[in-house]
Amino acid sequence: MNRIKNLLELIEFPKEGILSKTIFEDACGEADLFMLPKGAKISTHTSSRPAAVKVLQGEAEFVLGDTPYQVKAGDWFFMEAELPHSLAATEDFAVLLTLFGSSD
Numbered sequence: 001m002n003r004i005k006n007l008l009e010l011i012e013f014p015k016e017g018i019l020s021k022t023i024f025e026d027a028c029g030e031a032d033l034f035m036l037p038k039g040a041k042i043s044t045h046t047s048s049r050p051a052a053v054k055v056l057q058g059e060a061e062f063v064l065g066d067t068p069y070q071v072k073a074g075d076w077f078f079m080e081a082e083l084p085h086s087l088a089a090t091e092d093f094a095v096l097l098t099l100f101g102s103s104d
Contacts (some may be wrong), residue, residue, distance in 0.1 A: 007056055011094045013037045023096070030099045036060070036089040044086040049099045051079045058093035062086075 005023055012019065013035050024031040029049075033056075036042070044063070053062075055075045062071045063086045064079060070090075071077070079085060087093075 007096060011035055013092045027102055032097045034095050034097055036093045038089055038091050041088045042086055044084050046082050046084050048081055049101050050081045052098045053077050054096045056094040056096060058091040060087045060089045060093045
């Protein structure tokens with residue numbers, strides 16, 4: 001297993017839609033790289049697991065609960081389980097999503 005991954009080298013933006021790559025997964029959690037081109041959106045949804053988000057590139061409007069936030073490269077935040085959230089990429093946008101705990 002390659003323990004060290006350069007996330008910036010793994011970023012590739014699709015022409016449309018969302019591209020995701022699982023970086024790590026085991027019983028303790030999962031890390032996924034999500035890439036959205038400018039203008040792409042992810043509609044409101046929840047997760048059964050708590051998660052941390054690290055913005056790697058670009059900017060987006062991220063709605064957590066009922067509150068919109070403008071996030072950019074370098075920002076980090078935590079989302080508790082079942083928190084409704086959505087996002088809209090205002091630039092090509094890449095994030096690392098780390099989900100904690102098992103998906104079972």
